[in-house]
Amino acid sequence: MAQEHSPLEQFEIHPIIDLSFAGVDASFTNSSLFMVLVVGLLTLFTISATRGSALVPGRGQAMLEMAYEFIAAMVRDNAGRDAKPFFPFVFTLFMFVLGSNVMGMIPGSFTVTSHIAVTFALAALVFVGVTLLGFIKNGAKFLKLFAPSGVPLALLPLIILIELVSYMSRPISLSVRLFANMLAGHIMLKVFAGFVISLGSLGAIGVAAAVMPFALNVVLTGLEFLVAFLQAYVFAILTCVYLHDALHPEH
Amino acid sequence: MVMILLAAADAAHEASGGLPQLNVLFDGSFTNQIIWLALTFAFLYIVLSQVVLPRLGSVLTEREEAIAADHDRARNAHREAEKIKAAYEDNLAKARAEAQASVGEARAAAAKSLADAQARLDQDLAKLSADAEKRIKAAVADAMTDIGAVASEVAADLYTKLTGEDAKADAVRKAVDAKLQSDQGAQ
Numbered sequence: 301m302a303q304e305h306s307p308l309e310q311f312e313i314h315p316i317i318d319l320s321f322a323g324v325d326a327s328f329t330n331s332s333l334f335m336v337l338v339v340g341l342l343t344l345f346t347i348s349a350t351r352g353s354a355l356v357p358g359r360g361q362a363m364l365e366m367a368y369e370f371i372a373a374m375v376r377d378n379a380g381r382d383a384k385p386f387f388p389f390v391f392t393l394f395m396f397v398l399g400s401n402v403m404g405m406i407p408g409s410f411t412v413t414s415h416i417a418v419t420f421a422l423a424a425l426v427f428v429g430v431t432l433l434g435f436i437k438n439g440a441k442f443l444k445l446f447a448p449s450g451v452p453l454a455l456l457p458l459i460i461l462i463e464l465v466s467y468m469s470r471p472i473s474l475s476v477r478l479f480a481n482m483l484a485g486h487i488m489l490k491v492f493a494g495f496v497i498s499l500g501s502l503g504a505i506g507v508a509a510a511v512m513p514f515a516l517n518v519v520l521t522g523l524e525f526l527v528a529f530l531q532a533y534v535f536a537i538l539t540c541v542y543l544h545d546a547l548h549p550e551h
Numbered sequence: 552m553v554m555i556l557l558a559a560a561d562a563a564h565e566a567s568g569g570l571p572q573l574n575v576l577f578d579g580s581f582t583n584q585i586i587w588l589a590l591t592f593a594f595l596y597i598v599l600s601q602v603v604l605p606r607l608g609s610v611l612t613e614r615e616e617a618i619a620a621d622h623d624r625a626r627n628a629h630r631e632a633e634k635i636k637a638a639y640e641d642n643l644a645k646a647r648a649e650a651q652a653s654v655g656e657a658r659a660a661a662a663k664s665l666a667d668a669q670a671r672l673d674q675d676l677a678k679l680s681a682d683a684e685k686r687i688k689a690a691v692a693d694a695m696t697d698i699g700a701v702a703s704e705v706a707a708d709l710y711t712k713l714t715g716e717d718a719k720a721d722a723v724r725k726a727v728d729a730k731l732q733s734d735q736g737a738q
Contacts, residue, residue, distance in 0.1 A: 311571040325580045332587035339591040343598045350606040355614055368607045388600035396595055416572050417581035418588050
């Protein structure tokens with residue numbers, strides 16, 4: 301019984317089509333299904349909303365223009381003007397994370413971003429990309445990022461160590477932040493929903509008491525939508541900050 | 552939040568053996584997520600960067616240009632309107648001055664013609680009164696000559712009545728004329 305109502309059941313991965321390439325599991329699972337759904341819906345929406353490309357935008361186009369200018373301003377302000385070539389990447393990242401988070405809010409659906417494997421893959425993509433970009437753009441000067449100018453020589457080893465650790469922990473903090481937020485939010489929703497059900501089966505008093513977790517769940521749902529947006533925003537803006545470091549390593 | 556998370560994870564661990572998120576890491580099946588993530592993310596990146604974002608970018612610059620052009624046009628129109636307004640006001644002032652001038656002229660002409668008419672009227676009146684005076688004088692003179700004949704007749708009649716003799720008309724006439732002349736001279 302406990303397994304049936306486990307709040308973690310929603311995170312389980314069930315293969316739909318078993319696939320494997322060179323011994324590596326590539327099964328099409330419920331997670332893959334929702335990735336395809338998110339990307340498919342995003343593609344459908346963005347393409348159809350921008351089809352006319354009207355000078356006076358419709359609803360969908362106005363929304364996308366807002367997103368465009370929002371992300372463009374984010375990239376410009378946090379990563380600098382020379383980060384413009386990476387705008388499509390940041391935009392895609394934001395849209396994918398936001399789409400996955402919001403899609404996960406549909407009851408019974410699967411939240412792609414609630415899996416550390418996914419968020420870590422995205423964070424690693426950012427981390428490896430930014431590090432490579434830093435070395436390609438600046439060569440060895442990129443290492444100046446770890447040795448800020450103006451630091452006393454005696455403190456330099458310590459500072460370099462701290463900077464190195466903080467740099468290396470970036471993909472972990474970036475991925476765990478998104479994953480933990482999604483995980484915790486969805487567990488809370490499930491736990492309180494479970495309270496509603498178990499209290500409701502205890503007769504009249506239980507039903508009356510069940511109003512409280514139910515009301516809490518309504519509030520939490522609103523909060524989770526905020527978190528869904530906020531985490532996508534945080535993921536995108538941190539990517540911009542990291543891009544800034546790669547483009548301008550001298551602090 | 553963290554406590555709930557941990558409690559839930561703990562409960563789940565007892566029930567079904569750990570977080571599914573970690574289980575997939577341990578049994579190696581996480582690769583299916585990463586492979587599908589790579590596929591879908593790459594697809595979304597291509598769609599957005601090749602189709603959607605260029606469209607949005609071009610429509611935004613287009614709009615910016617259109618707005619700038621409209622703004623320019625509005626500014627030009629405003630400037631032109633201002634110019635037209637200034638010209639209009641200029642014309643209005645000119646017209647007003649002209650009107651003022653022509654009113655003054657008309658007034659002067661009217662005054663002049665009035666004065667002329669007055670002068671002519673005065674002249675006519677003076678002439679008329681002079682004529683009238685002349686005519687009166689003639690009438691008086693006529694009356695004076697007639698009065699001599701009438702007076703002679705009356706005198707002759709009186710003389711006849713008083714004396715019973717026929718008056719010599721010539722003599723009476725002479726006497727009356729003389730008397731009249733002396734009276735006139737006395738006057």
